[in-house]
Amino acid sequence: MHELKIAEDLTAIVLETAKQGNLTKVTGVNISFGQLVQIVPEIFEFAFSECVRDTLAQNASLSIEILSVRMECTICGYNFDVKENRFACNNCGSTDLKILQGKELFVKSIEGE
């Protein structure tokens, strides 16, 4: 369900950017999601296609990049990707961690003409 709200906000950004860039048609939208946000790509694509219906982005293809969950150990400084939901430092075992990547909901660019 949160896919719809995120798709609405994305649509607003896409249309605003297209207007500023004097595009008559948006052909592609490139976004990145962190793994932690638990977006289901198929549901998001459906929600987005509903949001852009009858707009200049109605035929835009959506390219979704999924970003791994990357943490930094605050004890030893080691950086690592979280595998199988194990949030502990691969080097020293500490659970005192800072998130570097994995919570993104990011729009990178749009393509159009």
Added chain:
Amino acid sequence: MEIKIMRNILDRNQNKAEEVRMLIASKNVIMVNIISSPGAGKTTLLERTCEEFVPKLRIGVIEGDITTDRDARRLEKYNIPIVVINTEGGCHLDSHSISKVLPSFDLDLLDILFVENVGNLICPSQFDLGETFKIAVVSTTEGDDKPGKYPMLFREAKAVLLNKIDLIPYTNFSMNSFKEDLQNINGQVPLFEISCTRGDGLELWYKWMEDQIAVSR
């Protein structure tokens, strides 16, 4: 032609959340965003917490509810300021809805503002409300596998409350599995094992909340 954007899709929500956070911090209020699935015991936890703290602490509540005001009515007896936000089907609260109702409270006369989010373990953890911190409430009847299924919430929560421990004998809930799962997701987060109906473990929760207030001042 490609136009670079590089922007958080939810930046409208995020920017408003930062405004809310600054406002409540300037008023020395702690805002606690309570997240759980439906029926885990958020409202009963608030009832017990009000019984403990009112009038010693000045509590306000924002009730996020899809259509009714039933939860809010359960709290009326404590004579505290309560505002209901009906999301009309929406599965989470957002910072704009919080910002709109904040003027209904006199923040100078509050210590804690609890926000009872809509019952849901995924969507609410995605939308920053401007809270001071989030807490996760889970109950034993939901099963022992929730931390691994919803890692975002259990990573973000400042405390986890495991409710309905009195019902464990009637379920297949394994405390060891739950703790191992939670430890994997967030080895730093305090866990309170409670029963809101019987009262088990609540003293530690009250003490922890008092500590959070002391730390914020």
